[in-house]
Amino acid sequence: MPSFEGRPPAIAGRLAAVRERIEAAAERVGRDPASIAVIAVSKRKPVEDIVAAYEAGQRDFGENYVQEFAAKSELLPPLDDARFHFIGKLQSNKAGKAAGLFSTIHTLDSSKLARRLDRFGKPLEVFLEVKLSAEESKSGMDPGLLGAVLEDVAAASNLRLAGLMTMPPWNADPEHARPYFRHLRELAERHGIGGLSMGMSHDLEVAIEEGATHLRVGTAIFGPRDPLPG
Numbered sequence: 001m002p003s004f005e006g007r008p009p010a011i012a013g014r015l016a017a018v019r020e021r022i023e024a025a026a027e028r029v030g031r032d033p034a035s036i037a038v039i040a041v042s043k044r045k046p047v048e049d050i051v052a053a054y055e056a057g058q059r060d061f062g063e064n065y066v067q068e069f070a071a072k073s074e075l076l077p078p079l080d081d082a083r084f085h086f087i088g089k090l091q092s093n094k095a096g097k098a099a100g101l102f103s104t105i106h107t108l109d110s111s112k113l114a115r116r117l118d119r120f121g122k123p124l125e126v127f128l129e130v131k132l133s134a135e136e137s138k139s140g141m142d143p144g145l146l147g148a149v150l151e152d153v154a155a156a157s158n159l160r161l162a163g164l165m166t167m168p169p170w171n172a173d174p175e176h177a178r179p180y181f182r183h184l185r186e187l188a189e190r191h192g193i194g195g196l197s198m199g200m201s202h203d204l205e206v207a208i209e210e211g212a213t214h215l216r217v218g219t220a221i222f223g224p225r226d227p228l229p230g
């Protein structure tokens with residue numbers, strides 16, 4: 001029998017610690033902590049963990065894999081007011097399925113994907129993912145394409161622009177993320193966009209200092225993830 005004993009209190013405690021970190025960072029730069037949303041990233045974590053976080057007051061959840069969340073959503077009890085955000089790499093052939101499962105897509109990075117998501121016919125909030133590093137493995141659009149994709153989103157009847165998103169190259173030192181976060185904020189200001197999805201467990205303070213409105217926090221809430229198989 002797998003035991004989930006100890007999990008709910010651990011998750012509630014870690015959520016409280018994350019909220020304290022957010023309040024402290026927001027206070028340092030004179031921001032209202034209520035203007036900063038936390039998306040609890042539950043990828044590769046069981047539904048019991050999502051329920052435990054929900055019971056501790058968490059309402060926004062992030063998932064990276066369409067198939068994984070399709071399976072988990074079958075097992076989830078009804079969670080009133082919970083919102084599920086897709087934050088992983090989205091293949092356009094999975095766009096329809098993702099549109100059905102999620103309320104918000106953080107990784108819209110092409111005109112093609114915008115059309116596919118719009119075609120599903122369900123109102124969706126979208127963040128445009130921008131690639132700000134030369135690193136090959138990272139997804140996201142070239143910043144030069146932003147204007148065109150913004151027009152596609154404005155023309156789409158079912159998509160509402162929520163903001164921009166970026167994912168800096170991994171580095172244990174959170175200060176390494178600062179120039180990427182700052183660049184994203186400058187891009188957003190230039191286009192008159194308010195939402196900024198940036199900052200994870202280890203660099204959320206820097207993200208808040210640079211203007212993040214949506215933090216995507218996994219490990220600091222749910223604990224370390226098992227390594228990917230293979």
Ligand SMILES: *Cc1c(COP(=O)(O)O)cnc(C)c1O
Pocket residue numbers: 041043064087088167199200201202216217218219220
């Ligand atoms: C996994 C993931 C996160 C959360 O990362 P943690 O370091 O566990 O907080 C945030 N954003 C994206 C896009 C992710 O894939």
